[in-house]
Amino acid sequence: MNDDATDHGSNLDAILVAAEEEFSQRGFDGAGMKSIAARAGVSQALLHYHLGTKDNLYSEVIRRRSDQINAERQALLDKIDLEAPDALEGVIDALVRPPFGPAGGGRAYARIFAGLVVGRERDRALVREKYDPIALRFVEAIEAAVEGLGRKGAGLGYVLTLGALISVIARDGRPERLMGLSENHLMNQDETIAAIVAFASGGIRSFRDGNVHVSEKSHPKGGST
Amino acid sequence: MNDDATDHGSNLDAILVAAEEEFSQRGFDGAGMKSIAARAGVSQALLHYHLGTKDNLYSEVIRRRSDQINAERQALLDKIDLEAPDALEGVIDALVRPPFGPAGGGRAYARIFAGLVVGRERDRALVREKYDPIALRFVEAIEAAVEGLGRKGAGLGYVLTLGALISVIARDGRPERLMGLSENHLMNQDETIAAIVAFASGGIRSFRDGNVHVSEKSHPKGGST
DNA sequence: GATTCCTGATTGATCGGTCAGTCAGTCCGG
DNA sequence: CCGGACTGACTGACCGATCAATCAGGAATC
Numbered sequence: 001m002n003d004d005a006t007d008h009g010s011n012l013d014a015i016l017v018a019a020e021e022e023f024s025q026r027g028f029d030g031a032g033m034k035s036i037a038a039r040a041g042v043s044q045a046l047l048h049y050h051l052g053t054k055d056n057l058y059s060e061v062i063r064r065r066s067d068q069i070n071a072e073r074q075a076l077l078d079k080i081d082l083e084a085p086d087a088l089e090g091v092i093d094a095l096v097r098p099p100f101g102p103a104g105g106g107r108a109y110a111r112i113f114a115g116l117v118v119g120r121e122r123d124r125a126l127v128r129e130k131y132d133p134i135a136l137r138f139v140e141a142i143e144a145a146v147e148g149l150g151r152k153g154a155g156l157g158y159v160l161t162l163g164a165l166i167s168v169i170a171r172d173g174r175p176e177r178l179m180g181l182s183e184n185h186l187m188n189q190d191e192t193i194a195a196i197v198a199f200a201s202g203g204i205r206s207f208r209d210g211n212v213h214v215s216e217k218s219h220p221k222g223g224s225t
Numbered sequence: 226m227n228d229d230a231t232d233h234g235s236n237l238d239a240i241l242v243a244a245e246e247e248f249s250q251r252g253f254d255g256a257g258m259k260s261i262a263a264r265a266g267v268s269q270a271l272l273h274y275h276l277g278t279k280d281n282l283y284s285e286v287i288r289r290r291s292d293q294i295n296a297e298r299q300a301l302l303d304k305i306d307l308e309a310p311d312a313l314e315g316v317i318d319a320l321v322r323p324p325f326g327p328a329g330g331g332r333a334y335a336r337i338f339a340g341l342v343v344g345r346e347r348d349r350a351l352v353r354e355k356y357d358p359i360a361l362r363f364v365e366a367i368e369a370a371v372e373g374l375g376r377k378g379a380g381l382g383y384v385l386t387l388g389a390l391i392s393v394i395a396r397d398g399r400p401e402r403l404m405g406l407s408e409n410h411l412m413n414q415d416e417t418i419a420a421i422v423a424f425a426s427g428g429i430r431s432f433r434d435g436n437v438h439v440s441e442k443s444h445p446k447g448g449s450t
Numbered sequence: 451g452a453t454t455c456c457t458g459a460t461t462g463a464t465c466g467g468t469c470a471g472t473c474a475g476t477c478c479g480g
Numbered sequence: 481c482c483g484g485a486c487t488g489a490c491t492g493a494c495c496g497a498t499c500a501a502t503c504a505g506g507a508a509t510c
Contacts, residue, residue: 010455027345029254033500043457048501050455111343118339118395120252127399139403155404160424163392164385170343171384174352178364179380195432199385202431203424236489258466268491273467275489455508465498472491480482 012050014040019047020061024108027115028058028122059126062112066130068103069113073134077141087145088204092197095138095158096165100189114170117162148208157204164196237275239265244272245286249333252340253283253347284351287337291355293328294338298359302366312370313429317422320363320383321390325414332397339395342387373433382429389421 018039022031033054037044051057076094080087098104099113116123116131135158143154168175176186187195243264247256258279262269276282301319305312323329324338341348341356360383368379393400401411412420 025345027252027254029252030345032498034498044500045458045502046456049457052501054500111345114343118336118343118391120250120255120336124396124399132399132402135403152404152406156400156420157424158403159392159396159400160389160421163388163390164428165388166343166392167384167388171349174349174357175381175384177357178360178383179377181377195381196385198431199382199428201428203389203426203428206423206427207420257464259464269466270468270492271490274491277467279466451510453508453510455506457504457506459503461500461502463499463501465496467497468495469493470491473489474487475489476485476487478483478485 011040011042011046015042015047015050015057016061016064019057020065020105020108020112023058023061024111028054033057055122058122061109062116062126062130065103065105065109065113068105069098070131070134072098072101072103074137077137080141080145082141082144088142088201089197091138091141091145092161092200092204093193095161096196096200097193099165099169100193110169114166117166142204146204146208149204153204153207157200157207160203161196161200164200168192168196236265236267236271240267240272240275240282241286241289244282245290245330245333245337248283248286249336253279258282280347283347286334287341287351287355290328290330290334290338293330294323295356295359297323297326297328299362302362305366305370307366307369313367313426314422316363316366316370317386317425317429318418320386321421321425322418324390324394325418335394339391342391367429371429371433374429378429378432382425382432385428386421386425389425393417393421 015036019031019036022036022039026032026035031054033047034044036057037047040047047057051060073094076097077091080090080094082091084090099110104110104113116127119127139151139154139158142157143149143151146154149157172186176182181187240261244256244261247261247264251257251260256279258272259269261282262272265272272282276285298319301322302316305315305319307316309315324335329335329338341352344352364376364379364383367382368374368376371379374382397411398408401408406412
């Protein structure tokens with residue numbers, strides 16, 4: 001019946017919201033079905049009725065958000081003129097902005113998202129399934145936006161950019177702590193996004209100057225640089 | 226089977242090695258004291274005898290590696306002439322190289338290390354305790370190495386650089402997958418380090434050009450696109 | 451009355467942690 | 481050289497708690 005991302009009157013949505021919070025705060029193994037049920041105000045058995053297993057509940061939580069985030073990413077990416085001189089900045093912005101916005105689901109999913117990137121096998125499979133397809137499109141866009149970059153530089157740039165993104169999306173406090181700012185003087189969202197865009201763009205452009213060598217030619221055993 | 230650099234007859238070291246592997250593969254909550262004991266070839270009770278609680282075992286595993294990594298980082302940092310034009314590259318290299326080397330303990334600890342950066346409360350406390358002090362020294366070094374960067378740009382640069390680092394340290398396969406490389410053609414260590422250094426240095430230098438605004442004085446311009 | 455939604459009660463497994471006690475040395479007075 | 485006291489390393493058996501998952505059945509809706 002309902003393959004859509006969001007609700008109808010049932011408790012299903014409340015369960016997914018509660019599960020998102022629980023997984024965010026305690027991780028997959030730390031989360032408890034009982035605890036999620038309590039958060040949602042339903043019985044534990046209802047979780048199994050709707051979602052089956054804990055694994056499937058986790059997948060469903062991630063699917064909802066990744067669908068929204070990737071749709072917004074794709075929409076932003078489609079608007080970019082890859083011939084423009086600041087095309088790279090636009091591509092990076094399209095990549096990093098959606099997770100901060102309403103599609104990203106706020107702080108709760110942000111931490112799950114960050115965990116996915118450095119996660120164990122279960123998370124890896126989910127990333128491959130939910131995020132890799134659009135990741136490849138961004139890699140191609142980065143390659144097209146920067147002359148003389150090449151596929152390897154673009155792929156590497158994508159991965160490093162995503163790492164930079166999660167380092168600020170997952171952690172409250174540490175960036176500000178290291179920057180010497182007071183507790184109640186947090187970076188706002190636009191400033192954060194702008195900083196990541198500048199950092200990643202600058203980093204990727206530096207690859208043009210022959211800084212990235214991924215032993216390309218033939219020999220299976222790479223020589224040291 | 227597992228001979229580590231530090232070994233003195235007792236089973237304590239075998240326990241720490243086994244725990245490192247277990248935590249790396251399953252995370253803190255996913256790891257089991259029984260499973261760790263089995264890996265180490267000792268009884269579960271011995272873990273509690275030597276280490277007390279699971280929390281303490283975890284801390285001990287991290288302390289061993291962080292001590293080595295940070296000592297090596299500090300040593301490399303001390304050699305750098307901050308007045309040199311490529312001082313920034315040297316600082317970044319000193320920051321990212323040790324986790325890849327023998328002090329980093331190989332793949333096993335690498336994943337734990339990555340998890341720390343995006344981790345939950347327990348991990349946060351460990352990072353504050355074991356990594357923040359030297360992190361501050363690197364922030365200062367970055368600030369000193371790049372003229373006109375400022376403390377905020379340096380702090381932000383540090384955090385984003387660390388994010389970039391963990392994105393490649395934690396994940397096998399995805400970088401190569403997105404770069405269009407075959408499975409058995411992985412990036413080697415020196416190439417990886419060189420790429421991160423180039424990326425981070427380029428990114429941080431781009432902050433000089435007024436790309437980083439952390440609302441303190443004046444008001445930032447809108448950072449969109 | 452069939453279908454969907456939902457729950458209380460309960461399952462067996464596994465969790466981290468505890469405890470009494472074994473075993474191999476070591477130290478010491480004689 | 482002797483034994484007994486003492487210690488640190490180590491184990492098997494076991495604890496209560498908690499885990500995800502199951503199931504029979506109640507309540508509501510069509």
